[in-house]
Amino acid sequence: MMNRTCRVATLGLAALLSTLTLSVGAQPVEVEGQKFEPTVEIGGQTLNLNGVGLRRRAIFKVYVAGLYVPQKSSSATALIGDRGPRRVALRMLRDVEADSFIDSFKDGLKNNLSESQLTALQPQVESLTATLKSIGEAKKGDAVNFDYTPDAGTRISVNGQPRGQPIPGADFFSAMLRIWLGEKPADESLKKGMLGA
Numbered sequence: 001m002m003n004r005t006c007r008v009a010t011l012g013l014a015a016l017l018s019t020l021t022l023s024v025g026a027q028p029v030e031v032e033g034q035k036f037e038p039t040v041e042i043g044g045q046t047l048n049l050n051g052v053g054l055r056r057r058a059i060f061k062v063y064v065a066g067l068y069v070p071q072k073s074s075s076a077t078a079l080i081g082d083r084g085p086r087r088v089a090l091r092m093l094r095d096v097e098a099d100s101f102i103d104s105f106k107d108g109l110k111n112n113l114s115e116s117q118l119t120a121l122q123p124q125v126e127s128l129t130a131t132l133k134s135i136g137e138a139k140k141g142d143a144v145n146f147d148y149t150p151d152a153g154t155r156i157s158v159n160g161q162p163r164g165q166p167i168p169g170a171d172f173f174s175a176m177l178r179i180w181l182g183e184k185p186a187d188e189s190l191k192k193g194m195l196g197a
Helices: 002-025 076-081 098-112 115-120 122-135 170-181 188-194
Strands: 029-031 034-036 039-042 045-057 060-069 086-092 143-149 153-158 161-167
Touching (some): 034 060, 034 086, 039 060, 039 086, 060 170, 060 188, 076 170, 086 170, 115 122, 122 153, 122 161, 143 170, 153 170, 170 188
Antiparallel strands (some): 045 060, 153 161
16 A cells, blocks of 8 residues: 555656656746747747857847757757758847848858859848848847748748748758858857757
8 A cells, every 4th residue: 555655656746747847848048138938830830949049249249049940959960951940039139230240141151151052042142131231220129030941931030020032942041050050150159059058
C-alpha cells in the first residue's frame, strides 16, 4: 500500500514538474526590454524562437534580433540552408536612417557571399534597397520583421504593416541570414544569441 501511494505521489510530482517546465519554456524572452514570444505563426506554420541577440555598433545598441524557425538548431549552416518559413524579428533600440540600414545590409552581403552569388541576387538586393528607402527611418521602438515563406518569398513589415513588394527566392533569404549568421557576421555576440548559444 505504501509503495503504491509513493508511486502515485511520484507520478503526480513528475506530472507537475513536466507542466511547470512546459509553462516556463513558453514564456517570452526579454532582452534590453524587448519581448520575443516563444512561437509565431507564419504561412500557416508555427515557428519557434531559436535565439535572441543584441546588435551593437561601436558603443551604440542598435537593435535586438530574434530568429524564428520550424526546428531549433545551433548550427548556422543548417539554419541558413533551411528552405522552410522563417522570420528575423528586429526591435529597434535607436533611430536608424534607411541609408545606414542599406549600407549595413550590403556590407553584410559582400562579406559573406562570393561575387557570382552577389551578381545572381542583384535584382533582389535592389528590391530590398527600394523597400528600405520607402520605409525611410526605422524609429526607436519599431518592430521590423523579415518573413520568408516558400510561396511568397521575403516580406518586410514595420509594426505589422507590410512594406514594399515580396522579394522572391529562398536563396535571397538565406543570403540575408548570412548577414547575421555567416562566417563574417555583423556582430559575433548577436550571432551567438540568434543561434541560442
